[in-house]
Amino acid sequence: MPTEERTTSRAATRRLRRDAEANRQQILEAAGRLMAERGLATPLEDIAAAAGVGIATLYRRFPSREELVEALFEDRLAAYLADLETAAAMPDGWQALTWYLRSASARQVADRALKELLEHDPGHGTVSRLLERLWPLAETLVERARATGRLRRDFTVVDLVFVQQMLASIGTATLPLNATAWERYLTIVVDGMVTSRRDATPPGQPALTVAQLEALHANRASQPGQPRYCAR
Amino acid sequence: MPTEERTTSRAATRRLRRDAEANRQQILEAAGRLMAERGLATPLEDIAAAAGVGIATLYRRFPSREELVEALFEDRLAAYLADLETAAAMPDGWQALTWYLRSASARQVADRALKELLEHDPGHGTVSRLLERLWPLAETLVERARATGRLRRDFTVVDLVFVQQMLASIGTATLPLNATAWERYLTIVVDGMVTSRRDATPPGQPALTVAQLEALHANRASQPGQPRYCAR
DNA sequence: GCAGAAGTGGAAGTTCCTCCTCCGTATCTG
């Protein structure tokens, strides 16, 4: 039995019938929309219904939730990374950092699935591979901002990640009320990130390390009750 | 059939047999412990098991999750409010505000169920009645802090609630790593709350109103998937 | 100590979800 090709959407596979390809797009569109609102764990049956296809069709095209998520987020994550590169190209290091903070948070507020993906990096797959490119860029961003003398000297990349997560959380929480209410807290947080002045409080806690952050992700991914989009 | 008394634990009801009362305490203790860690939705069977009693015993004592939660949180919420009163009694308005922010966040980081309760106020029951006493106190706290000239003039009670929620969220997220890691972000946020200086960013967004915050809670309480501890 | 009231455990039934497969039917494409 020649089960040769396997990739879900790559050119190598024989082309889909025209109606099948249209359905595939419908499914991706519906999945993107529903997951942005309800997260990675959105029932597959709901996605199929929203796409106007039967559940079997969804399964035929995407045998597992993981394949659906990967197909869906390859370009969304790329857009997320592109923001980081845009920021890296900005002349003012401080402006670059705050611009990234805003855009990253905004993206996560607008897309709950993206937020979950970034918070529960499963450690393998296309998604994770994209994420690996994030670290050096973010590190540079923080260093440049520090070099301007405006960023608190004790601020690290890991702080950037958590501050960003804080904003995304409050953004998600206030979303039903007003899609941009969270920017009020962006203002406060950004001001708090500025180099100390007479009032500055010394941090009571040491910075966390990247390794600790990764341990946290790994730990989260293995918790029950967390949004699960892939095996294990 | 004389089904006269009904309240769960009040003095009016006939006293429980000694072993039954001991079991009741075991249940409360176990529920408090497990819910602090896993939230309001912790399976009742797990609580019964942790208490070393059968599931029927739990049901006999607390016919609904709501009654269990109310019995459990009456004093915890009182402690939470007591903090607010302690803060209100502090001479320095700024210190009062920041002390409250720290203690409130710390309590929520230490008790996930408390956090959920405060975020999804169901709008009725003993718990809600306690919460009503919170508003005027918090309002005073903010006003006094503003009067010191140190708090940004545009900062409102609702901001206090959300800032606090932000900190609790990041605290919960980093908890598995380090129970006090969140205090690092408390530092940043508190600095960001200080009255503008040369760098201060004007808030891009208008303050939310208390009514909007309440609408948000009501809306959340009716969402599927949210921790539900009472009917409706 | 004993009778009866009070309390107990946990098996079993129920409800609710979501996943995933199967197969008779429909639709494309060359």
Next chain:
DNA sequence: CAGATACGGAGGAGGAACTTCCACTTCTGC
């Protein structure tokens, strides 16, 4: 138009968690 390809949706599997029931045990007051 024939055969390959794709479709839909019913329905079984499986897992949580809730809730009830009842035969059995443990207290308490006399």
